[in-house]
Amino acid sequence: MNGANLGLSRTFLRRKAGKVAIRAVPGLILASVLAIMSAFSPLSALADDLGGTHARPVVVGAKLEQSASGTRLILISSQPLTATPFGLEKPDRLVLDLPEVNFQLAPHTGESGTGLIKSFRFGLFGFGRSRIVIDLAGPAHVASVVNAPLLKDLGATVTIELEKLDRDAFHELAGASRTSANSSAAATAATSSAHPTPPTKDPRPLVVIDPGHGGFDPGAMGASGEVEKTITLEFATTLATELERRGHVRVALTRSSDTFVSLPDRVRFARDQNAALFVSIHADTLTNAAGVQGATVYTLADHASDAEAARVAEKENRVDQQAGVDSGESDEEVVSILDDLMRRETKILSAAFAQRLVQGLETHVRLNKNPLRSAAFLVLRAPDVPSALVELGYLSSDVDRASFASPQWREEAARAIAGAIEARLPDRPSAAAQAN
Ligand SMILES: [Zn+2]
Missing domain, CATH: 3.40.630.40 (Zn-dependent exopeptidases)
Structure with missing residues (x-):
């Protein structure tokens, strides 16, 4: 997918947003999508980035919502995202490891939260990898990560559902995460030292x-x-x-x-x-x-x-x-x-x-x-x-x-x-x- 075959102007995106979304997206998500698009709306940035040589996903919107069972973080992305979550204690955090993402989010995004999410941060984490770190208001886990197509081929909403956990269960989750977190840190070390000095x-x-x-x-x-x-x-x-x-x-x-x-x-x-x-x-x-x-x-x-x-x-x-x-x-x-x-x-x-x-x-x-x-x-x-x-x-x-x-x-x-x-x-x- 690139800018050329996407070939959409900002005006076109806006127009499509109005028409297609109303037909295709059910009520609750529709409301979120429209709210996010009107709040951030640089979907043209998405086309701009895709016009380059990178096929990196571009995230142009992020929104928090309370749900019946917890709190959800909804991202608007140019492509579906895979997210590998793990937990950390002291303080309680949930980390989502992502492929390299170009975050085009408004300043101060994530500084304040709602429900289980106190705040969140995002950015490049290592060579070819990005990360979202969620500061939790209480123990929680990622119950699901669901990608839904947005406006035909124009991108995806990525809905990350957080549900409450009790302290013991979170402790166990964070313990299980420690090993994988450390091995992923080691992977970062290996990739981030992309220019190690060769034996000489x-x-x-x-x-x-x-x-x-x-x-x-x-x-x-x-x-x-x-x-x-x-x-x-x-x-x-x-x-x-x-x-x-x-x-x-x-x-x-x-x-x-x-x-x-x-x-x-x-x-x-x-x-x-x-x-x-x-x-x-x-x-x-x-x-x-x-x-x-x-x-x-x-x-x-x-x-x-x-x-x-x-x-x-x-x-x-x-x-x-x-x-x-x-x-x-x-x-x-x-x-x-x-x-x-x-x-x-x-x-x-x-x-x-x-x-x-x-x-x-x-x-x-x-x-x-x-x-x-x-x-x-x-x-x-x-x-x-x-x-x-x-x-x-x-x-x-x-x-x-x-x-x-x-x-x-x-x-x-x-x-x-x-x-x-x-x-x-x-x-x-x-x-x-x-x-x-
Ligand atoms: Zn410093």
Whole structure:
């Protein structure tokens, strides 16, 4: 199916919506469909997308309804959708794994709910996959997912019926889901690292750059529509280019496109490749603090250096939960004396690297008034890879936002960070040996 043989104008769609729907769709669904179409009506977006090379389903409408037995989420899609549901506890969520979907939904869709659905989120989850995460008001399960043709061949309504469950039954459902959720997370890891560094005889140490957020998870938002996930990817790409130009290290990115990668998968990516350094890139926001600005470098600590650092870590750690990844249990918590020694060494190397980053940045880039901090960031938890997280600045600051948008600023900051990376590496001779 493509735009050419669909060949329908917006006017035509509107006209057909009126005529065909009234004849073909029974009362209740008809009411929903018409309400959704009049509320969102960009069905032309559907034709636009289909005009491209992708045959991705386009979802242009979403609506919640109370039903006799629970709550239903109705999607208007260009094609029928297959949805694989599973449950997660603490907090209670239902996750629907979908093929890659182009969500063309109005801003704020899903922010408020009704009945069993408190709110819901949607977006790209990995390479070729999308996801809807439903925050539940109480334990529930997906009783059915029904695709019904909409306006002849123009698309489908996808009705996802949620029914109440008791706590024990939901607990069991979430337990059964855990295994499949973890294996699907592993599948994401495998596909999202679409550009793994192939085994190499290149003796240069590997630096992993981690652009924060992506896909499903936009990160922070700026006042003029800037999105953290885009800023981090742009900056990480500039930094990778700079490092490659200098030629002293190999570089790998945890993501090179607008894709969701879970926090444990980012850590695993660095560990699996014996990375010599891991640098995570972010750009946070603060509410009611437009005056706060400048870059901050963070390292891992059980106890945060200050309240602000604790808040930033808490916020950055929450992304997996929001995307429906169960990161409650880590498979890397094997405590041994050796492990402890390794962690201690890594901690010292991380601290030295962070200090060097601040020194390198301060002559080129505006720093936060307290630029070196630490907190319990999940993404910095590799026991054997020295790691630091750079908050480039604040999306809530006008000055910082202007910096992020400037290619000159990005290049200057990237040069400063590249210098700090290279300055730290001779202290870790084992890195070069490991890469062999
Ligand atoms: Zn972030």
